[in-house]
């Protein structure tokens with residue numbers, strides 16, 4: 001982990017020359033990672049690797065719709081720092097929405113952020129009404145003696161890898177494939193909250209977490225997961241995301257039983273849950289006994305899946 005990444009929420013003049021990754025980068029998928037990786041290579045030329053991005057998705061601001069993000073801002077920060085970004089600009093999209101494309105590049109990126117190298121994806125657009133494209137960017141970079149790296153689309157069997165494609169996979173429950181295209185595991189951190197305290201009676205106490213409003217909601221059902229506690233310990237988990245139709249009618253939530261954990265209560269602690277693979281859809285069981293049997297069964301499947309992963 002690069003401990004030195006600094007985050008800025010507004011544009012500030014850089015002191016040293018920089019190499020900048022440009023984009024919103026929701027989920028930091030394998031295509032995004034190539035763009036960021038190229039900016040990090042600026043290191044070799046004594047350029048400080050920076051990332052210029054926004055706190056809110058430009059699309060959601062323009063359409064005035066809430067976003068269905070793949071990753072919380074907190075997780076994005078951690079991942080960018082791990083990849084080697086040193087300065088992260090998480091600006092307010094509204095502050096640039098009316099800036100002319102050329103002005104955005106010349107004044108903000110080249111003058112203020114001292115960019116000597118710019119890195120973006122093939123479909124990057126910028127400036128007022130998104131009128132700036134990679135052709136204009138290339139022209140401006142040539143005129144100003146700036147290196148430009150435009151990364152080509154990363155393609156997989158489903159087509160061009162995109163945040164939209166990965167959101168659809170997650171909504172379909174195909175988190176295994178989503179994780180492959182993310183190059184990491186979909187999941188979230190969140191505080192452990194109280195439930196009905198029925199789990200412990202079934203012999204399967206679960207840590208309950210609210211779903212993040214801004215994140216995409218996976219298909220309701222049971223997943224193998226990896227849980228990281230706030231002290232860094234990792235456990236195999238079996239996670240249900242849904243409304244628990246067997247025991248009532250609840251708002252959607254995420255609850256995880258860790259078959260190998262028997263420690264202190266975790267209420268109020270922040271716990272990170274990463275989904276590994278889908279096991280089954282959520283069901284209304286006709287008795288608690290049947291539900292309990294299914295949960296124990298699912299835990300066996302989850303333990304096998306957990307034992308097969310090696311980079312979490």
Ligand SMILES: Cc1cc2nc3c(=O)[nH]c(=O)nc-3n(C[C@H](O)[C@H](O)[C@H](O)COP(=O)(O)O)c2cc1C
Pocket residue numbers: 194195196197198199200204206208222238239240243244245246247255256257281282283284285291295298
């Ligand atoms: C692995 C797992 C699978 C679950 N599957 C279902 C399910 O298919 N249907 C359902 O109604 N509830 C399901 N649940 C939720 C249980 O109903 C819930 O954990 C139990 O009622 C305890 O709730 P509590 O945490 O509020 O005490 C599942 C829970 C876990 C941990």
Ligand SMILES: Nc1ncnc2c1ncn2[C@@H]1O[C@H](COP(=O)(O)OP(=O)(O)O)[C@@H](O)[C@H]1O
Pocket residue numbers: 192193194195196197198199200201204205206207208256257258259260261262263264265266267
């Ligand atoms: N193996 C375990 N897996 C998950 N949570 C556990 C485990 N052992 C103990 N706990 C604790 O038990 C609590 C869950 O018990 P449960 O009866 O399901 O209550 P709730 O309905 O509030 O979730 C969790 O918040 C956690 O502190």
